Amino acid sequence: MAAYGNTGDPLRPDNPTRHPTLGYHKIRGLGAPLRMMLYAKKQNFRHVAYGTDCNQKWFKEDKELLKKKNSCANLPYLVDGGLVVSQSNTCALYLGRRLGIDDGMSGTYQTYNHTVLDQTYDLRNDLMKVVYPFGSTKTKADFEAAAKKHFERNVKTHFTKLEGFCIGPFMTGVKPRSGDFVLWEMLDQHIILARALDLDDWLGECPKLATLHSTMRALPELADYFAAPCYAEWSHNSPAYTHFTGHGDMDQGGTVEEDLVFPRE
Ligand SMILES: N[C@@H](CCC(=O)N[C@@H](CS)C(=O)NCC(=O)O)C(=O)O
Numbered sequence: 001m002a003a004y005g006n007t008g009d010p011l012r013p014d015n016p017t018r019h020p021t022l023g024y025h026k027i028r029g030l031g032a033p034l035r036m037m038l039y040a041k042k043q044n045f046r047h048v049a050y051g052t053d054c055n056q057k058w059f060k061e062d063k064e065l066l067k068k069k070n071s072c073a074n075l076p077y078l079v080d081g082g083l084v085v086s087q088s089n090t091c092a093l094y095l096g097r098r099l100g101i102d103d104g105m106s107g108t109y110q111t112y113n114h115t116v117l118d119q120t121y122d123l124r125n126d127l128m129k130v131v132y133p134f135g136s137t138k139t140k141a142d143f144e145a146a147a148k149k150h151f152e153r154n155v156k157t158h159f160t161k162l163e164g165f166c167i168g169p170f171m172t173g174v175k176p177r178s179g180d181f182v183l184w185e186m187l188d189q190h191i192i193l194a195r196a197l198d199l200d201d202w203l204g205e206c207p208k209l210a211t212l213h214s215t216m217r218a219l220p221e222l223a224d225y226f227a228a229p230c231y232a233e234w235s236h237n238s239p240a241y242t243h244f245t246g247h248g249d250m251d252q253g254g255t256v257e258e259d260l261v262f263p264r265e
Contacts, residue, residue, distance in 0.1 A: 008082050010065045012046075017259065020098075023048040023062065024076040026252055027235045028189070030088040030124075031076045033181040034095060039225035040181075041099040042262035049230065049256040050075070052240075057255045089117045089182070096178030109172045116162070116171045116179030120186050123158040126150060127189070131237050131244045143243035144197055151199050155190060163206040169215045176216055187213045189236050192246050224262075 009015045022038065024031025026049035038045050050058045058075065066073035070084035078085040078094060085094045093114075096102030105113065129135035130146045137146040162183065167173045170180045187209060194201035203210040216222065225231055235245035239252045 009079055010069050010082070010084065011062060011079055015046075017044070017046070018081065019044045019046055019259065020078055020080040021046040021048060022076065022078055023050070023058075025049065025054065025238060026051040026256060027238055028185065028231070028246075029237060032185045032231065033178075034076055034078070034088070034091050035228075035230055036181050036184070036222065036225050037092070037095045037099060037101060037178065038260075039228070039262075040176075040219070040221045041101065042221075042264075043099055044259070044261045047230075047256070047258045047260050049234075051252050051254040051256065053254050089114075089121060092117060092178040092182050101175075101181075102177050105172065105177065109177075112165070112172050113177045113179040115165065116177075117182055119158060119162055119165070120179070120183045123154065123186055126154040126158070127186070131193075131242050133241065133243065137243065140243050147193060147197055147244075148199060151190075151194060151202060155202050156205075159202045159206045159209060163208050166208040166212060168208050169211050171212065176219070180212065180216065183209075184213060184216050188217075189246070192236070193244060196244070196246075 009021075011021060020043070022031065022034055022045055024034070031049070035047070048062070063073055066077060066079070066084050069082065070086060072086045073084060074086045076086070076088050076091055078091050080098065085091050093102070102110070102113065127150065130137050130143070130150045133139065137143055162171075165171065170176045171183065172179070187203075191201050191203065191213070193199075203213070217226070233247070235242070235247060235250060235252065237244060239245050239250050
């Protein structure tokens with residue numbers, strides 16, 4: 001079913017730039033670490049962020065085009081030439097290789113990095129049951145109690161595991177790897193959520209994770225990313241459904257399509 005190989009960009013057959021495209025909802029969510037990686041490496045890219053017109057623009061239009069190349073097409077996705085990549089952790093590993101972020105890791109460290117991605121995904125899945133009404137947290141009235149329980153149980157468990165797994169200052173040592181970008185987003189969302197609800201974020205118990213978060217936040221190569229609307233202004237979760245956007249009630253607005261071209265040093 002999959003049409004592997006470099007057979008032309010399905011979204012933009014006449015794409016003259018050869019820049020990869022990153023597509024995701026117009027929220028932070030699973031797309032944020034991938035944006036961070038592209039910004040960190042000053043990789044020019046076409047940024048597609050589906051907004052309130054997502055049903056038309058993603059489900060009826062772009063998804064149908066991408067499915068012809070990759071039946072697993074989903075949000076987030078990357079299109080790089082004729083290659084369509086989906087599943088957020090696969091996208092992170094793809095960019096890790098494509099951008100050199102994961103270069104030079106031995107097989108052992110690649111395996112550790114993969115563990116970081118999967119452990120972080122377990123944390124993310126637990127968080128989703130709290131911030132969206134699709135699980136047991138049906139209403140906004142249930143949200144605060146559910147979040148408190150989430151920090152006391154899930155966050156404590158996942159952070160403790162990750163703290164024990166962290167070499168420092170980043171998860172597998174001196175350089176931030178793909179797993180660090182994905183973990184950073186989850187740490188940051190939890191810090192902001194804890195602050196909003198006046199809860200303990202557990203980072204006091206996890207000094208290595210706290211250092212990882214603050215070290216990455218201070219990296220000069222990420223300054224543009226932290227100033228960009230996709231980090232500073234967009235909702236953590238889909239505003240139409242979530243109990244927590246990170247910015248109060250907000251209007252997501254329509255789809256954004258932009259070519260991000262970074263100045264060359
Ligand atoms: N396990 C997948 C989950 C992907 C997923 O659930 N994507 C959601 C947004 S977070 C979506 O709206 N997908 C669009 C679709 O189903 O076409 C991943 O990590 O990428």
